[in-house]
Amino acid sequence: MPFHANVYKILVASPGDVEEERKAIPDIIAEWNHINSEIKSVVLLPIKWETHSAPLVGGRPQAIINEQVLGGCDMIIGVFWTRIGSPTGVSESGTVEEIEWFIKNGKPVMLYFSSKPVDAKKLDLDQYKSLRSFEERMQKIGLTGSYENIIDFREKLFRQISMNIDRIIHGAPTPILTQKEATAKSEELRKLINQGRVYIEDYEKDGVVKSFIVKGDTIAIKEDLKRMGGRWNKSLGGWIFSKTKEIEVAEFIKMSS
Incomplete structure (x- = not known):
């Protein structure tokens, strides 16, 4: 039967080395919807730049994505492993720029850093160093989480999504603390x-x-x-x-x- 619901959009942001997690996130959101949507009158939609933005001529590429996607989203999921991504001219990477936008605008931010083993032979040291520096900055304002494998990631993300939605429903989104x-x-x-x-x-x-x-x-x-x-x-x-x-x-x- 049909039911009325508020729709919240969740931006999925990450560099290219966490493909398994990017594929899992829409499934996690679908599972949350299956269990909670009718009870809480809330439907969650996963948003990815590759499916929700269109190429335009001219302008800074990340700025175009920001204009087309970010403003309509209510929260963000950021996932990292060994890379931080490519510089945008404004920030260290497109993913970081997106996360910084959500922090600045006081919207819920869910950040996860993988602790899976790393093959040192394939590691880009500059990328890894930049990523660790970014993680330290996020730790200082209490925004980071870690996971050991995809099962651990699914459980932790599902739980954090539920907590953020409950805060939004009750009119008390989590403040970003200094x-x-x-x-x-x-x-x-x-x-x-x-x-x-x-x-x-x-x-x-x-x-x-x-x-x-x-x-x-x-x-x-x-x-x-x-x-x-x-x-x-x-x-x-x-x-x-x-x-x-x-x-x-x-x-x-x-x-x-």
Whole structure:
């Protein structure tokens, strides 16, 4: 039966070395629609420049894509592995320029960086170096996620799409925080939750803090922590997360207390 729904467009952005992920994203969105569309009165449409833009004579190529595609999209999925892409004359690559546009306009950004093994013989070192620099910048404002394989990618992206749609439905899209704001919010939330039975500690490895551990009485929320990307470490006695997840996890623990 027909039903009324709001339609949200999701831009798929990536360099050319993540073809498997680009093919998987429309399937993930279709699965989300199958499960949620009628219940939530929302339909999601995947948008790709190769299917939703037309060639025009003159002008900067990326600017043409921006004009034809970006303005009509509501959120963006960016995926990277070893490459950042080709410079556009304005930014490091077309994908980066698109992501920066969404950040500037306060729209949801979902970024994923693959941790799949890399063949060093085939690696473009300049591309890889630029990509790592970009990833570090995005980490500072809490926008990055990682995945180990295509199954891991599908699960994490499905979950993040659901979270972003719920925020939009309730009129509270995720704000893009500055590094200073993100640090302050993390510290404030950590102080609050560390007064309870579940608490957070930084996890240092090789002299660098890139992760944190959720410890304490986590039995009641273990499935939620797992769905949010946590990995149980028996020897450490807690759930390990990337630092980029700290605000999200801390807010969940605060609400669950």
